[in-house]
Amino acid sequence: MMPTSHSVRLLVDARNSLGESPLWCPRSQALWWIDVQQPSLWQWDHATGATKTWPLPKPPGNISLLEGGGLLVAYRKGLAVLREPDMHPEPLRLGEFEFGDERFNDGKVDRLGRLWVGSFDRSLERETGRLYRADASMSIRAVDTGFGLSNGIGWSSDSSTLYFADTHAQCIYRYAFDLKSGEACDRDVFVEFRPGPGGPDGLTVDAEGGVWCALFDRGRVDRYSADGTLDLSVELPVSRPTSCTIGGPRMRTLFITTARMGIDEEALTTQSGAGGVFCLEIGQRGLLGQPFAPSTDLSARQARQ
Template sequence: MNSVEHILPCRDKLGEGPVWSVDEQLLYWVDIEGECYHRLDPLSDRHEVIPVGVPIGVLALRESGGLVMATKKGFAFWDEEEKKLTYIARPFGDNPDLRFNDGAVDCRGRFWAGTMADGLLSQARGTLYRLDPDGSVHEMIHDIGVSNGIGWSPDNRIMYFTDSPTYTIVAYDFDAETGSISNRRIFVETPAEEGDPDGLCVDTEGYIWSAYWNGFKVVRYDPQGQVDQVIEMPVPRPTAPVFGGQYMDELYITSALPVEEQRSDYPLSGDLFRVKVGIKGLAKYKFAG
């Protein structure tokens, strides 16, 4: 495996949710606390930062073009020309103690995104929601600490989901036809001292790649939940990996700033990284609504 490349000094406060557009050959990701999203052409190094004006937990591509976002205020479409959000669902209303965090689109074009407490004093618990192409919203998992990495096996029969404060990635049986999940079981459980599992992605071999917040690493797990390999990162808070590149064999990894006293020790924190892993990943699905 090749070494970790530092490819963009974006200095995100909370970089998250990378999505590779196969059609455009561009990388998208968000800075949640920066209330913006990024767009990068790795071939030309063209980099854009687009302010949105509200924290974006995660974004996804739409089949009809453009983006759908899960924000502090709810699900919304982003109008690139008008530079504005059009809200389509606000499942937790105006509750100031919650915000959306991570999410992903399934093989039938449904957008899954989960919430977490927003603010150090908030005791709110999160919910994983499923936004269907018809605009309906369904509550899928309750009582979540921090809703994080989500992905599906190559055959779309298993859904993986991360609740970071529990140090676990869980697996569910997934029914692609109905969008239902069942048979919850622990896929990976790690010691607290190894960091919190954060964003994840899945490769074509069915292995799961998980970034570890405060863990300085990205771990590849086999389908049985055993560690296959570890990528050591030069920053304490890698947040999410995604496959991209012309051959879908490059792993892009976002990151976040650490606590104030660590920032001088890890000056690359909040930046974007890439590892040419030589393993192909699954392309991200698009929202069908």
């Protein structure tokens, strides 16, 4: 059955300025996400329905699960380990890596535990964004370049295809992907959107190969089949969805983060849930996320450097 706007419900009225990077943890049966503009970490517990939040010392770009527990936080200009939500993040040293005028944005971990993270020019004026891969040894390299606003990342269920959104280009790209080597090549356009405000933001891929993408400033989440055909659109009661993921006990709940920044007071009267987390039940099963898998204990490695 195709979801409708009536299927969507407000799960957490978080009032995030820029909610982002929703992450389902199967071990704790909890949803994690961040507020980028009001730097904070959030958690919703499925068993109790309770929501918790913790301040972060600076704006995050994305979060990932960490093998053995905790979270990997990609800040705008670096990575850090957050072992417990109320602890101070431990910065990681990236081998032979220097930023120019760009900063990290969205990111995700592939099925061999490598972090993929996009960047963009801080002035949002140049197409200097890159797609990076950070390996277990914390070596990091650019896999592709020339992006205006790097955003959602995901893989097909067999890991043969990598999807990557550039909001400014109004495109979701796809690459031929080799999981063993971590190489992505032969970029082409998977979906191209009409010109206009906002565009493709965070995305996730289901077990049937469908690509779900939040369309910022367009008030909906679209699902595309593996051939790029629009399968369905989920209309939302707010205009600025930012990202989505699939989780829940049955792995059939679509969670959607949203933003309220930039929405004027008059518009907020009709978008009271802006900045909240929305959800709906879907027919497709999600794919379990992979934790970042360092080759050795992070603390020991940092001490040796």
